[in-house]
């Protein structure tokens with residue numbers, strides 16, 4: 001699915017926290033958003049995901065603008081993965097129950113098969129089905145969160161800092177998994193991260209946000225080459241050691 005965001009504005013009371021941002025993502029591409037804490041990254045993703053219904057501007061998937069309130073079918077096609085896999089998984093539900101929820105809501109058949117496939121897609125053993133989130137490691141929990149996002153065969157994943165709560169070694173595994181899934185399924189991603197090297201690993205384009213505005217959009221190739229315009233992008237780049245090395 002293509003994604004188009006035009007002049008998106010979001011306010012909380014008097015405070016405008018997203019100040020007219022625009023970007024587009026081609027089908028099967030991955031767009032990264034970086035920016036300092038509080039710059040509005042999560043707020044943008046939440047509006048795209050239909051979790052925040054008060055915004056202005058245009059959000060379109062496959063060329064079709066969405067309304068504030070989305071029909072149930074929308075939530076099959078567009079799924080969000082959050083930073084904290086512990087907070088986003090219900091603590092008193094087994095993994096089996098957690099993974100059953102979306103297929104039940106959407107009346108999908110073959111739930112057993114879907115769960116088995118979703119677990120193997122994220123390389124988790126079938127035995128985790130009857131465990132609870134607290135009985136899994138952080139990396140395993142994030143794999144469950146990704147399995148849940150994938151289970152109803154979405155076309156778009158909105159990823160909000162999907163690895164920042166994990167150990168560095170586990171981060172790389174999850175990023176590789178997400179990169180493989182995108183190619184295999186032709187998924188379209190928008191991914192928020194503080195970390196430019198994480199973005200560079202997974203995305204083709206990156207948008208840099210400061211205080212509710214997207215001040216620059218640059219390809220990851222140009223980012224690596226240092227062909228960036230805005231001082232904030234230069235600053236972020238200089239903080240990211242890995243980018244200095246050849247790809």
Ligand SMILES: Nc1ncnc2c1ncn2[C@@H]1O[C@H](COP(=O)(O)OP(=O)(O)OP(=O)(O)O)[C@@H](O)[C@H]1O
Nearest residue numbers: 012013017035036037038039040041042043044194
């Ligand atoms: N529900 C809300 N009510 C009021 N203000 C909010 C709400 N959600 C976010 N904000 C404010 O909007 C601004 C942007 O927040 P947002 O969570 O989008 O930032 P972010 O870029 O994701 O930051 P971080 O990198 O820390 O996750 C902040 O000033 C925040 O305090």
Ligand SMILES: [Mg+2]
Nearest residue numbers: 041042043160
């Ligand atoms: Mg955030």
